[in-house]
Amino acid sequence: xxxxxTFGACAALVRRDLTLIWxxxxxxxxxxxxxxxxxxxFPFALGPEPDNxxxxxxxxxxxxxxxxxxxxxxTLFRGDYEDGSLEQLVLSPHPLALLLACKIAVHWLTTALxxxxxxxxxxxxxxxxHAVLPVLLAALALATPLLSLIGAVCVALTxxxxxxxxxxxxxxxxxxxxxxxxxxxxxxxxxxxxxxLAPLLWLGAGLVLAxxxxxxxxxxxxxxxxx
Amino acid sequence: MSDFLAMGxxxxxxxxxxxxxxxxxAIDAIAPRLRRKHVLAxxxxxxxxxxxxxxxx
Amino acid sequence: MNALTLWFHKIGSxxxxxxxxxxxxxxxxxxxxxxxxxxxxxxxxxxxxxxxQGDAYRIIFVHxxxxxMGLFAYAFMAVNAFIALVWRIKLSEILAMASAPVxxxxxxxxxxxxxxxxxxxxGTWWTWDARLTSExxxxxxxxxxxxxxxxxxxxxxxxxxxxxxxxxxxxxVPIVHFSVNWWNTLHQGQTVxxxxxSHITGAMVxxxxxxxxxxxxxxxxxxxxRSRVGLLELExxxxxxxxxxxxxxxxxxxxxxx
Numbered sequence: 001x002x003x004x005x006t007f008g009a010c011a012a013l014v015r016r017d018l019t020l021i022w023x024x025x026x027x028x029x030x031x032x033x034x035x036x037x038x039x040x041x042f043p044f045a046l047g048p049e050p051d052n053x054x055x056x057x058x059x060x061x062x063x064x065x066x067x068x069x070x071x072x073x074x075t076l077f078r079g080d081y082e083d084g085s086l087e088q089l090v091l092s093p094h095p096l097a098l099l100l101a102c103k104i105a106v107h108w109l110t111t112a113l114x115x116x117x118x119x120x121x122x123x124x125x126x127x128x129x130h131a132v133l134p135v136l137l138a139a140l141a142l143a144t145p146l147l148s149l150i151g152a153v154c155v156a157l158t159x160x161x162x163x164x165x166x167x168x169x170x171x172x173x174x175x176x177x178x179x180x181x182x183x184x185x186x187x188x189x190x191x192x193x194x195x196x197l198a199p200l201l202w203l204g205a206g207l208v209l210a211x212x213x214x215x216x217x218x219x220x221x222x223x224x225x226x227x
Numbered sequence: 228m229s230d231f232l233a234m235g236x237x238x239x240x241x242x243x244x245x246x247x248x249x250x251x252x253a254i255d256a257i258a259p260r261l262r263r264k265h266v267l268a269x270x271x272x273x274x275x276x277x278x279x280x281x282x283x284x
Numbered sequence: 285m286n287a288l289t290l291w292f293h294k295i296g297s298x299x300x301x302x303x304x305x306x307x308x309x310x311x312x313x314x315x316x317x318x319x320x321x322x323x324x325x326x327x328x329x330x331x332x333x334x335x336x337q338g339d340a341y342r343i344i345f346v347h348x349x350x351x352x353m354g355l356f357a358y359a360f361m362a363v364n365a366f367i368a369l370v371w372r373i374k375l376s377e378i379l380a381m382a383s384a385p386v387x388x389x390x391x392x393x394x395x396x397x398x399x400x401x402x403x404x405x406x407g408t409w410w411t412w413d414a415r416l417t418s419e420x421x422x423x424x425x426x427x428x429x430x431x432x433x434x435x436x437x438x439x440x441x442x443x444x445x446x447x448x449x450x451x452x453x454x455x456x457v458p459i460v461h462f463s464v465n466w467w468n469t470l471h472q473g474q475t476v477x478x479x480x481x482s483h484i485t486g487a488m489v490x491x492x493x494x495x496x497x498x499x500x501x502x503x504x505x506x507x508x509x510r511s512r513v514g515l516l517e518l519e520x521x522x523x524x525x526x527x528x529x530x531x532x533x534x535x536x537x538x539x540x541x542x
Contacts, residue, residue, distance in 0.1 A: 171428045174421045235339035244397040248346040255389045263513045270529035
């Protein structure tokens with residue numbers, strides 16, 4: 001791994017991001033806490049009837065993770081934007097799309113992966129049938145990277161805006177809806193005993209497309225908003 | 228005439244629908260006019276301030 | 285430089301386009317209003333009652349043209365967005381941003397009139413089927429583009445960011461159009477086809493098509509009017525904009541002294 005090579009740059013970036021997050025590892029709990037609270041609110045709102053909760057369980061877990069991910073998206077570029085390293089990244093001779101792909105991957109690893117590990121607990125809180133749990137985890141494993149990738153493109157467009165929370169939510173919503181439809185759709189189909197493979201395959205196809213295209217789009221968006 | 232307004236019993240659906248169409252398009256036509264007045268006033272204001280400062284336009 | 289390229293460059297110049305759009309816009313509005321009035325008369329008075337839906341089907345004469353315009357406006361916006369991003373032509377930036385509110389308005393009317401039509405026909409104000417959902421998503425895309433454009437201070441950067449967003453969202457447009465074919469949906473399928481036979485009778489189709497034409501003309505009239513304002517905003521410090529502003533004040537003073 002030569003210093004100055006692209007692989008060296010990516011490795012250094014990954015190491016730096018992981019170190020920075022490790023120094024504030026308490027913050028990694030925030031998305032988990034938020035998801036737990038959101039899911040816990042539903043039995044209070046709808047009553048504890050297990051059958052009521054069972055019917056909406058998969059969808060609610062999906063929405064809770066989606067919203068937690070949305071809140072966590074802001075941290076993707078904010079730190080780097082505020083201390084100027086984002087500009088340095090954009091100006092670097094290495095392919096920006098590749099560097100951003102590494103950043104997004106680390107971000108997914110540190111925000112979405114903990115949520116995935118908590119998902120069985122969330123599902124249990126809403127009485128999700130145990131047979132559906134593997135489908136839920138598979139759908140989430142495919143959907144959360146997709147949401148991170150799509151979200152990264154939208155965050156890149158609003159980077160540096162001070163109160164961009166609402167605007168960001170408005171921007172990502174139309175793009176998140178298909179992911180949610182297929183992801184929650186697969187779980188609901190599995191719960192009803194119907195075929196659930198097709199939506200999962202669609203999610204997989206979308207994910208593969210996003211892995212290739214989203215970093216490029218994110219790089220273009222960053223160049224526009226930092227220009 | 229009242230037959231026409233009743234529209235075979237569906238009048239209370241048809242007329243509000245057409246009203247929404249007309250009202251939204253009216254707003255679409257008027258809003259740029261108001262914005263234009265505002266923008267032109269702003270340009271005049273900026274020009275006045277520049278000239279008051281004695282700056283070359 | 286050949287004549288076509290020269291003409292193209294001249295049109296793209298802000299003061300020239302401002303003048304041309306200013307000359308055309310009132311006429312386009314007028315023609316749209318006249319054609320729309322004729323279409324409304326044809327749809328509300330002349331067209332016969334539908335054997336299945338009674339008079340309620342008459343909402344089609346506003347609902348469908350607005351639906352078509354919502355998609356057309358997005359395509360127009362996307363084409364200009366692409367030109368703005370690739371070739372950085374100011375006029376394309378302005379035209380793209382001007383078409384967003386008009387498209388949003390048409391999409392909003394589509395959703396509301398569709399909802400009103402759905403109540404007597406399907407028994408519900410709303411249902412989450414493929415076409416309605418994707419049309420709602422289309423409205424959110426428009427609102428996102430408009431919101432992003434107004435959130436950034438520098439007008440050219442704002443237009444480029446919003447154009448980028450518009451291009452990302454374009455994948456939704458074919459989904460809306462084809463949703464009635466791809467998914468089992470409550471919404472009826474295509475009745476008016478570009479190629480092949482339409483499943484709708486003559487007396488009902490001409491007001492529909494005439495209203496579609498009227499809304500298209502209205503769209504261009506509105507985009508012209510809005511882009512004039514957009515150009516003034518963008519070019520506020522330039523001489524031509526200042527001359528327009530001073531002339532406008534002169535008119536105002538004359539009329540107030542009358």
